Amino acid sequence: MHWAEAPIHFIDFEGNRTSGILEFGVVTLRGGSIAETRTRTCAATGRVSAEDTAVHGLRAESVQGELPFAHEWEYFAALRESGPLAAHFANAENSLLKSVWPYPRTAPDFVREGRDAHEWGPWIDTGRLYPQIFPQFPEAKLVNLVVSVGLQTELAALAATHCPPHRRRYHAALYDALAGALLLLDLLRRPEFMRATIPWLLQTSTLDPERRGAMQQRDLF
Secondary structure, three states, X not given: OEHHHOOEEEEEEEEEOOOEEXXXXXXXXXXXXXXXXXXXXXXXXXXXXXXXXXXXOOOHHHHOOOOOHHHHHHHHHHHHHHOOEEEOOHHHHHHHXXXXXXXXXXXXXXXXXXXXXXXXXOOEEHHXXXXXXXXXXXXXXXXXXXXXXXXXXXXXXXXXXXXXXXXXXXXXXXXXXXXXXXXXXXXXXXXXXXXXXXXXXXXXXXXXXXXXXXHHOOOOO
8 A cells, every 4th residue: 555545643642651641642644745633731640740841841730621631532543443653753652552542443454455453553653764764864863853854944834833832842742743744754755765655664664573574474463
């Protein structure tokens, strides 16, 4: 399946297993462009440390009264049913998602066409794709990649349209999701990758050689 034939949902969470997910941002790509975005803050389910607040800018009292993230089951289950999930260093997002709901509903297997999957992943991971494809970049930190690739101005313009005014910054969920989505689009618009497939993106995002080999043999899980 060509990468533009199914929606790709780029996700970012702010929070951790202690505090719970305090904010989510989702950018849906369709046909090679940004089609939808969604974000909101969520009530803490545990302690929010001062150190964490210094990073993401969210305090327990600032999200008090919001619905907990667990109320978003239908939304995230439907995302997984419609297309693969993506993130920048997806282990964090996958771990947080599984801490709330260990499994999605039965969803399409985007590696093995025509089969079903029962996991949130595999994920398309720009934090794994870029170091393999562009080893000239010294590190894969989100802000550094965005600046190195020359996407900061475009990101700022998109944030002005899609992000709440006080969350137009790195370590805000939708802002980071937009940054990752731009990195993925920039990669896939390059002539050498325009014909990339979703299975190839998922395989290349998987660093474990056994899992990657199983995916290449269409024998995952």
